[in-house]
Amino acid sequence: MAPLGRPRGFDRTVALDLALQAFWEQGFESTSIAELTRRLGIGPPSLYAAFGDKRALFLEVLDLYYDRFVQFLDQTLAVPGARRDAIAAVLLGIARFYSTPGVPRGCMVNTVAAPTGEPALLARLAELRSSVQERLRREMRAAADAGELPRDVEPDALAAVLWTTVLGMSMRSRDGADRAELESTARSIMTIWPPIR
């Protein structure tokens, strides 16, 4: 049951992924509609018809990016075993994610928008960051409740350290830090949370 009218001449999902790549590499403001139409191989009217305006496209791209990140987080945290090992795997996984050849450097959510500009975008970006940070806090509180944290380690403070590390690794990745360096930092940070026993 194809919808009425001339069918779209491109794959919307593929196009969204190409837009993700473009925004991730160049940021929101620096990625022009012309650049997008060039990369997606479509004309401006097609882009506007399929995604709305530039802001809407960006927000949709952002959701795609975030969903993938959360999926990684879910999978990594769901591995059975000590919670400490899962968190170490998250940090190492992020270190590797930030240093994957062929993928833009650093986390898109941290680096794509100027400090001022489109308030709706900044709000959404802040919301996504806040959500991950909150997730880390919940994990650390759960770990504390389960007696998996040393007595002198505050769960909220540890969560803040982990989040700070994620943000910092993202920036270092953008400045060209290689995989080994980032992995080293991830491991060093985990010494703050010594294994119990």
Next chain:
Amino acid sequence: MAPLGRPRGFDRTVALDLALQAFWEQGFESTSIAELTRRLGIGPPSLYAAFGDKRALFLEVLDLYYDRFVQFLDQTLAVPGARRDAIAAVLLGIARFYSTPGVPRGCMVNTVAAPTGEPALLARLAELRSSVQERLRREMRAAADAGELPRDVEPDALAAVLWTTVLGMSMRSRDGADRAELESTARSIMTIWPPIR
């Protein structure tokens, strides 16, 4: 011995500081010439005559910002006593710097430019970051040479952790982290470098 011609009607130093404030708050791209002339209280021709173009003004602002940061670093590291205490003071000082009321949040050098755009500016920003990172590495190596590091702490890895923390605190500050949270993170990180003896 005033130079020939009509004298400039504003204080160049004050104007530069106002421009610093503007760029720091809004970033390079989002700060328009109109915004600058409004804040500095001068017309476009005066701005162009005094500073060159927008890029040149930004680069000069950047130098001003960086010089002040290095001055803070020099002073804090020069305090006599254990190197570990000086580094702790640096982290705490940065945590406080990033959460000072009336001052834009976060580090200007990390947040003002889009991932793509003016290559000259990006290069300069990366250069300044690299310079601070290098400074931390030198300090940690000196600490290692002086026997102030535990045997199982690699100086370069520790420097990387410190730098990651600075970058991460800057981002968290932009997202509204308060002074107590940042100070807490600074203190937590220092547990990676336990006092010797």
Next chain:
DNA sequence: CCCTATCTGTAATCGTGACTACAGAAGTAC
């Protein structure tokens, strides 16, 4: 007081980038 040099305010200019009008193309329903 007149000349020269430099600054200042207003009002262009000029390019760029988001967005859209319009004419044609390509499907479905009958």
Next chain:
DNA sequence: GTACTTCTGTAGTCACGATTACAGATAGGG
């Protein structure tokens, strides 16, 4: 095949932002 609906390519429109032309203002040197 005809009517209807939705896409696509070209070529605008429109606003905004960096930069500058130009006329007037203000200083020093004679």
